[in-house]
Amino acid sequence: MKKLFTVLSLLAATLFSSSWVSAAADLDVNTPAIAAIKNSMQARHAQLSPHYSSGAVGLTADGLVAVRDATAVPLKDRGGINSLVAAENGDRTALYKEIAVGNGHPEWAGEIRSTFAGRWVDKAQSGWYYQNAGGWVKK
Amino acid sequence: MKKISIIGVFVLLIPACVTINIYFPAAAAEKAADKIIDEVWQLKPGEEPPAKPTQTEPAEAKPANAPAN
Numbered sequence: 651m652k653k654l655f656t657v658l659s660l661l662a663a664t665l666f667s668s669s670w671v672s673a674a675a676d677l678d679v680n681t682p683a684i685a686a687i688k689n690s691m692q693a694r695h696a697q698l699s700p701h702y703s704s705g706a707v708g709l710t711a712d713g714l715v716a717v718r719d720a721t722a723v724p725l726k727d728r729g730g731i732n733s734l735v736a737a738e739n740g741d742r743t744a745l746y747k748e749i750a751v752g753n754g755h756p757e758w759a760g761e762i763r764s765t766f767a768g769r770w771v772d773k774a775q776s777g778w779y780y781q782n783a784g785g786w787v788k789k
Numbered sequence: 790m791k792k793i794s795i796i797g798v799f800v801l802l803i804p805a806c807v808t809i810n811i812y813f814p815a816a817a818a819e820k821a822a823d824k825i826i827d828e829v830w831q832l833k834p835g836e837e838p839p840a841k842p843t844q845t846e847p848a849e850a851k852p853a854n855a856p857a858n
Contacts, residue, residue: 677814677821684825691829749821761813762822769822773832 681752687745694738707735708779708786713746713767714739718779718786742766 698715701707706722707715715738723731746766750759771780771789779786827834 677817679821679825688825688828692831695829695831745825749818755813758813758818761815762818765815765818766822766826769819769826773823773826773830 677749677753679749679752681748683748684745684752687741687748691738691741691745694734694741697734698738701731701734702774702778705777705779705788706731708781709767709770709774711767711781711783713763713770714742716781 698707701723702709704722706717706719708718710716715735717731717735720728720731743763746763747756747759749762750756774780774789776789778789780789781787824834826832
């Protein structure tokens with residue numbers, strides 16, 4: 651009898667804890683702050699996209715972007731490339747922070763950043779450059 | 790006896806709740822990342838990058854109208 655109770659309580663505990671897990675299984679990414687950053691990044695992507703393709707800008711291992719080869723940028727755009735990259739990195743850093751804060755865990759920002767770093771590269775188009783331990787790699 | 794098992798349930802439940810709040814939900818983060826990247830880069834959900842643009846048509850080796858007779 652006692653054994654039965656133990657087994658039942660263990661079962662109940664497992665069920666309860668798994669329901670807690672699934673309740674916590676999603677990160678909320680629909681806060682106004684995140685939406686604003688997303689829109690800003692989406693608008694900037696039109697400008698950044700040709701630079702990814704030309705190899706002028708690459709995806710870094712820490713979830714940001716960096717100027718990889720400024721000579722690949724047409725001369726007339728060369729002045730703007732650094733501010734474009736800086737603006738993108740500002741948004742990306744804010745995005746990672748907002749996701750962490752918006753879900754009640756500011757300390758997650760670093761892990762969210764590294765998760766993103768991997769996913770940006772996975773979703774990048776062939777021919778774009780990304781950074782790994784050994785340096786720049788063409789996808 | 791019943792009391793013990795109820796206590797047991799709580800003893801197991803409480804750390805379960807705490808654990809979830811401490812550990813980073815890696816799978817959820819990936820899902821969130823994918824969703825945001827799809828929107829920022831305007832990919833269709835779940836779309837992987839255009840597969841292999843380098844080797845477009847390797848089946849070119851077939852001669853068109855080869856030895857008929």
